[in-house]
Amino acid sequence: MTSKPAPRDYSFIAPLYDHIFQRFLSEGHHEIGNLLRNVRNKRTAKVLEVGVGSGLSLNYLPPSIDYKGIDINEKMLIRARDKAKMLGRRKIVLELMNAQKLAMKDNSYDLVLAASVITAVDSPLQTMKEMIRVTKKGGHIAVIANLRENDSVRSQFVKILDPITRKYMGFRTDLDLESLKRLRNVKLLQQKKVNHILGFPLSSFLLFEKR
Numbered sequence: 001m002t003s004k005p006a007p008r009d010y011s012f013i014a015p016l017y018d019h020i021f022q023r024f025l026s027e028g029h030h031e032i033g034n035l036l037r038n039v040r041n042k043r044t045a046k047v048l049e050v051g052v053g054s055g056l057s058l059n060y061l062p063p064s065i066d067y068k069g070i071d072i073n074e075k076m077l078i079r080a081r082d083k084a085k086m087l088g089r090r091k092i093v094l095e096l097m098n099a100q101k102l103a104m105k106d107n108s109y110d111l112v113l114a115a116s117v118i119t120a121v122d123s124p125l126q127t128m129k130e131m132i133r134v135t136k137k138g139g140h141i142a143v144i145a146n147l148r149e150n151d152s153v154r155s156q157f158v159k160i161l162d163p164i165t166r167k168y169m170g171f172r173t174d175l176d177l178e179s180l181k182r183l184r185n186v187k188l189l190q191q192k193k194v195n196h197i198l199g200f201p202l203s204s205f206l207l208f209e210k211r
């Protein structure tokens with residue numbers, strides 16, 4: 001993975017984000033919905049979503065869950081706040097924050113989510129470390145990310161596209177699964193291809209457990 005950061009300003013796309021991306025990302029959001037429905041001890045469970053964006057996952061949130069969403073972009077958060085208001089939930093808190101330096105205490109969340117985020121931040125691994133830090137032992141971290149392809153034809157194609165996706169879409173395509181599996185205090189439990197377009201999976205859904 002190169003250290004060159006991906007751009008992260010979603011301000012220009014915020015008003016159009018749902019119209020453009022909701023359809024392509026819905027398979028991954030469904031996976032998150034399944035996790036939220038099955039979260040242990042729903043009444044006391046604490047969930048953190050990193051890079052909540054316009055709040056597409058809020059539609060899948062069971063009413064009783066104590067939920068906090070953070071994002072670095074105020075324009076995206078405004079849209080998430082509108083959705084939260086429409087849902088009329090008291091237990092949704094949305095805050096401006098950098099995923100690479102979370103303000104939360106260690107071991108404080110049962111489930112930490114990041115959908116299409118870790119490849120949009122400057123440092124995916126630092127973001128993952130922060131997500132792991134704030135997850136309780138035995139808790140879960142769910143990530144949806146477009147990972148580097150192993151298939152040689154696809155990987156060449158994706159490599160060619162990388163400067164374009166970085167510049168115009170704000171995400172990198174050079175993150176590999178092995179670098180995530182090597183992170184400390186975490187074990188990969190589940191891996192699934194999601195967000196298919198014409199049979200081609202755009203992203204992977206990854207579920208980790210904190211040890």
Ligand SMILES: C[S@@+](CC[C@H](N)C(=O)[O-])C[C@H]1O[C@@H](n2cnc3c(N)ncnc32)[C@H](O)[C@@H]1O
Pocket residue numbers: 008009010025050051052053054055056057070071072073076097098099100114115116117120121122
């Ligand atoms: C592709 S969008 C995904 C939004 C949402 N999770 C979804 O599934 O639709 C990426 C989001 O990550 C946010 N982001 C980028 N860098 C960030 C950072 N360092 N800290 C927090 N959020 C960040 C962007 O502002 C944007 O809202």
